[in-house]
Amino acid sequence: MKEVVGEIRTHILILVALVGTMWGLEVLDTYVFRHGLDTLGILPRQPIGLRGILFAPFLHGSFGHLAANTVPFIILGWLIMAQSVSNFVVVSVICAVLGGLGTWVFGARGLHIGASGLIFGYLGFLLARYYFDRRLSSGLVALFVGTTYGSVLWGVLPSMPGISWEGHLFGFLSGIFAASFVRDRASSRV
Incomplete structure (x- = not known):
């Protein structure tokens, strides 16, 4: 029981640190830098x-x-982290790097910022994971995620000006790649 509580505490700390960083940067960007930090986004x-x-x-x-x-x-x-913290780290890095590179290569002119590329990557990972590992738990998570967030998949198509559909699309595709990578990584350790 202590292990489960310790693991949940670790999950909370990681998520609070990441979300806290995002909110802290937005406060600084808005009130100190007058949106100057946004220029550090993908061009x-x-x-x-x-x-x-x-x-x-x-x-x-x-x-x-x-x-x-x-x-x-x-x-x-958290749904990714519930399987393993190392999977969360690997999936996050893959989605940030590959999704970001895809956006950098194919994105429309202008600034691309926001965590939505990662979110679409997580969505792609969670939906594709069952295809690669065939575990009941992955299938149930995919069903939950698909019914809860499936409608946002329209975001991978051009829709509204100012929304980086390219970031969404390449994030989603990188999440699918991450599901395959995590499966291959797990099978190489066996």
């Missing part, structure tokens, strides 16, 4: 824009933008 096909691959998931255009990303980030991130 497609510009060498300086590559730094955005690291920073973009932590930067948001407004408190509303960040609030809209907070709850799905926590829920989907």
Whole structure:
């Protein structure tokens, strides 16, 4: 029982640290830097824009933008973390790097910021994981995630100006890749 409580405590600490960083940066960006930190986001096909691959998931255009990303980030991130913290780290890195690179190469001109690329990556991972591991628990999670968040998949298509559908699309695709990678990683350890 102590192990379960300790693991849940670790999950909470990681998620609070990440979300706290996002909110802290948005407070600083809004009130101290007057949205100057946002320029550290992904700028497609510009060498300086590559730094955005690291920073973009932590930067948001407004408190509303960040609030809209907070709850799905926590829920989907925790669903990955519930299987293993190392999977959460691996999936997060893959989705940030590959999703960010896809956005940098193919994204529309302008700034791309926000955690939604990671969120779509988590969504892709959780939906695809059952295909790769065929575990009942993964299937139940995929069913829950599909029914709860499935409607947001329209976000991978061009819809509204100012919304980085490219970030959503490449995040989602990188999540599917991460599901395959995690499966291959697990099978190589056996």
